[in-house]
Amino acid sequence: MIADICATGTLPAATTTVRELAGAPGECPAAVTVQGPGGTGKTHLLGELTTAWRRAGLVVLDGVPADPTALPAEFAVVVDDAHRLSGPAAAGLAALVGAPGARIALAYRPWPRPAPLTALLPELGAERRTVVLGHADRAVVRGWAREQLGEAATPDLVDTVLGHTGGLPALVHPVLRALARRGIPRGGAAGSAVPEEVADRVSAQLATVDEETRALLHAVAAGAPLEDEVLGGVLDVLPGHAAELVTAARASGLLLPSGAVVPLVAQLLLGATPPDVTRRTRRRLLGLLVERGEEPLDLARRLAAERVRDPLAARLLERRGEAALADDPALAGELLGAAALSGAPVAGLAARRAQAAALAGDLDGALQWADTALADPAAPDRARAAGVTAAVLAQRGLLGRAAALCRLAGPERAGSAALALIATGAPEEAAAVLDGARAAGGLPTMLSVSEELTAQGVLQSLRAGADAAEDIAAALSTLTRAAALLEPVGRTALLVDTPAALAALVALHSGELGVAESVLQRAVDADLGGAPCRPRHRLLLAWIAMLAGRMTRAREYMAMAQDSARSGPAQDSARSGPAQASARSGPAQDSARSGPAQEGGGQLEPRDDVFLRALEVGLARRSSDVPALVRAWVRAREAVVRHPVDLFTLLPLGELVVAAARLRDGDRLRPHLAEAQALLTRLGEPQLWATSLHWSGAQAAILADDPDGLRPHAAALVAAARTSPYAATLARAGRSWMRVLTGDVDAASVVTAAEELTAVGLGWDGSRLAGQAAARAVDQKARAVLLGCARALADSTGCESAPSLSAPRQSGDAAPGPAPASAPAASGVLSEREREVARLVVEGQTYREIGSRLYISAKTVEHHVSRMRQRLGASNRSDLLARLRAELADGA
Helix, strand or coil, rough: CCCEECCCCHHHHHHHHHHHHHHHHHHHCCEEEECCCCCHHHHHHHHHHHHHHHHCCCEEECCCCHHHHHHCEEEEEECCCHHHCCCCHHHHHHHCCCCCCEEEEEEEEECCCCCHHHHHHHHCCCCEEEECCCCCHHHHHHHHHHHHHHCCCCHHHHHHHHHHHHHCCHHHHHHHHHHHHCCCCCCCCCCCCCCCCHHHHHHHHCCCCCCCHHHHHHHHHHHCHHHHHHHHHHHHHHHHHHHHHHHHHHHHHCEECCCCHHHHHHHHHHCCCCCHHHHHHHHHHHHHHHCCCCHHHHHHHHHHCCCCCCHHHHHHHHHHHHHHCCCCCCHHHHHHHHHHHHHHHHHHHHHHHHHHHHHCCHHHHHHHHHHHHHHHCCCCCCHHHHHHHHHHHHHHCCCCHHHHHHHHHCHHHHHHHHHHHHCCHHHHHHHHHHHHHHCCCCHHHHHHHHHHHHHHHHHHCCCCCCHHHHHHHHHHHHHHHHHHHHHHHHHHHHCCCHHHHHHHHHHHHCCHHHHHHHHCCCCHHHCCCCCCHHHHHHHHHHHHHHHHHHHHHHHHHHHHHHHHCCCCCCHHHHHCHHHHHHHCCCCCCCCCCCCCCCCCCCCCCHHHHHHHHHHHHHHHHCCCHHHHHHHHHHHHHHHHHHCCCHHHHHHHHHHHHHHHHHHCCCCHHHHHHHHHHHHHHHHHCCHHHHHHHHHHHHHHHHHHHCCCHHHHHHHHHHHCCCCHHHHHCCCCCCCCHHHHHCCCCHHHHHHHHHHHHCCCHHHHHHHHHHHCCCCCCCHHHHHHHHHHHHHHHHHHHHHCCCCCCCCCCCCCCCCCCCCCCCCCCCCCCCCHHHHHHHHHHHHHCCHHHHHHCHHHHHHHHHHHHHHHHHHHCCCHHHHHHHHHHHHHHHHH
């Protein structure tokens, strides 16, 4: 019975087994056969067997003896490439079988199997030993690599060598020897360059392959699947003959069992073949595959990369590129760029390339491509290009221009046109646009219906009067429905603004933080609006967290927003603009690898940047970190200049108004406030949108000690309080602030106002109001009640930093400084409370600010400082600060 010594193709195991067989001549089998594709080590194994037999005392003959009668008593015949034996040679070898002392070893490929070999193999007897070789696996290659390279044989290097050679021993060993001679490249990888000696070996092996088999290997290397009908069509042979050629290629060892050509061989084969031959092969292959209903995308991309203008490839790439817009806009842009290289008209692709670039986050590239389509009256898909440009311009504060472009995009974008008009103070024109779109009819889409609902929801939010509360609730409902409707297709929608963001703004302006957070979280989960809108949603979530006092969470959302911008555009074909393409390849061609004229990664668009800078200002103000507040204020001033005031940026404007008053720089924002007031006037003084701005104006007037400036804002809040519960809450809180700042502290009314502020989402403001009232209260019992209220509200809302006193600094106070870190353990000289006070004194906090942070009065702070001066023996304030710094350093 035939015994398979090695069925897995591991040459080392086969060598060991053969040595065992040859080690005892008396037990050595009469016949040994070695089968395997070319380059798998058959000749090497025969050499091992020959050496072993000679050491055992046998006479070894290389080939069939011409005179069998002259043979010694014990001999061995070794025949390599037995698949090439002639009939007489095979018959002569068969005659030796069974002779006393005769040993026979044959090596042959699995194909071809000519008649002489087919007849010879049964004659070798049932007891012959058969060794089957194949391509080496990773474990074997790793062993060989360690023998050649030692510790330098890293797993990555082994994988690289295995990937290049396919595990063919005839290639693995030369590659490892080359690496051992020239050293391992930096990084431990084998690199992609083929060593010269390996290239020579492959070229020599290819020279032994017949032309038809070589043509088949070339076709497979060029991308042909291992299917008889396809290969027959490419090679212009019958499918049956193509199957024989596949078998021959496998027998050569150059075609892997997986059906791929050994990568090194494919690289050299494609390099040695004239490029026009490879292009013809690929075009013919593409036609065959498309004809039978396939979509060979990789093949079409290869042709595009070589700038082969092929209509089939262009249509395929264009079709697949448009389909990819929904799931992978970066890929869509690459495919559409490749379609242009394959001959598709550049103007016909421009609008879709603009959409792909915008969805991938490269808004500069999007504008360039869209402008290409808009500038050509004959270009198709101009409506799409207009919509892309409108969405980008909206993020850059050009809402008036965005409205005009949305109208150019057709009735289906009427909702976005109306929304942009509302935001800039033209509600009547917006309503007319919506009415005109309804009259025009047309087939509605989810996008058009959602945009129309969004515009309707914002219009509802503008209404004022006795039913204002109901209108606000209706607006929230309409906007939430618009956001839900858009979720299935929201990733591909380029919007002037998302209904989720606007629903959140309406909720924030009405004190419904829970609603705002819920709708935004759904938008984040659905990726509503794709990459351009990710920062928008996260910044609004950060705003909610800031108002609620969750400062750490707010900073996390801000970081996410900036990361979203950084992970946007990359330099690839999808997101490059036409200017770069034409510069590289002229008007008749396009470049699939041209980069955008201006990288936008990491830079938020002006609309988002305004919110980010206002958040930085708000967080610094709430932490009483004046140096950080000053730095943030400088950046915020630049952001405000870059983005004009519109209805949807009143929240950040209000936060900056308060910060400007805190820093005595209120005049800088007066033009913007005037613009905001004019906008609200054009919109009919909508209570919802005006209330938050009046609340900010009131706080700014309180900080600036400006009763005249406070009066109009207080009057507006009182007027709105008649119909708006949120405005009523703010109005009562404002009155309470005024009384507190004049020294009239009514603990019960302050507690009520603070709790009402917390109930509408302004937990930090509520805790701050109670804390300031406690610092000014004279009655000890009232102070305790107010301190308890401040702490309770801070705990209930998750406030992470104690609110600071926002009253104007007195002339003798020290300049405020950054918020303190957690207190270190006391060293023994100062008590824990004194150390807390000392740290804030060293950092420059005023007595009032320290009292507000620690929920104690300014007078108590003064007593603590006096005791510390006596205990430390400080002679003056400078000496006290030096001693406090030393004491705090020792304690740390």
